[in-house]
Amino acid sequence: MVLSDRDYRLIEAIQDGLPLSSRPYADIGARLQMDEQAVIERIAALQEEGIIKRMGIVVRHHELGYTANAMVVWDVPDERLEEIGEQLGAQPCVTLCYQRPRRLPEWPYNLFCMIHGRDRGRVLEIIDEMIASHDLREIPHKVLFSGRRFKQRGARYQ
Template sequence: MVLSEQDYRLIAEIQDGLPLSSRPYAAIGERVGLSEQQVIERIASLQMSGVIKRMGIIVRHHELGYTANAMVVWDVPDDQVDAVGKKLGEQPCVTLCYQRPRRLPAWPYNLFCMIHGQERNRVLEHISAIVKAHGLDHIPHQILFSGKRYKQRGARYL
């Protein structure tokens, strides 16, 4: 989808949040010179094309009790990454799963998944259950729990 200058104005206008008022899209329209209906149509089409992944709440998960957050990194043979990545991505407790480049020799891991939990022991149990159920014992992995959060501002692109 090719974005117009007006799309970018709209995107910039709402990137920090929607107005908390009864007709939020009308309020945005007033600021960018569009009608309520035009704003609704543009936002709907931005969402349809995937520029907007979703609208709604983005939580601060630490504040909501999700403090045991593990990034599990795996050193998977290249020809198995797709199969293992797909499998990990299907686990209900896995919230994100990506392939990333190795940075040898210091960093041999090429598959990353996140497990966000409320208790560290439960998260560790989940991980060993996954390893066992899917025969991943032979794949070296490490579990990096998050410690202090030093910044959570959200991405700004404009």
């Protein structure tokens, strides 16, 4: 999908949030000199194309009690990456699962999963259960809990 200047203005206009008003799309349209129906159609099209992943709430997970945030990284043999990536990605506790490049010799891990929990002990138990039930004992891994959060905001577009 080719984005027009108008699409970019729309993307910029709503990036910080939708108006909390009865007709939010009409309000945005009024700012951009677009009518409500055009705003609705373009936002729906952006979502259809996956440029907007979804509309709705973005939580501050720390403030909601998700303070045990573990990045679990694995050094998976390349030929098993698809299989293990699919398996771990399907775990209900895994919120993100990505392949990323190794940076040898400093960093041998090529599969990254995020597990967000309320309690470190429980998160570690979940990881142990995952290793046992998927027979991952041979796959070297590390658990990196987050300590201080220095900055959290979404990416900016203009």
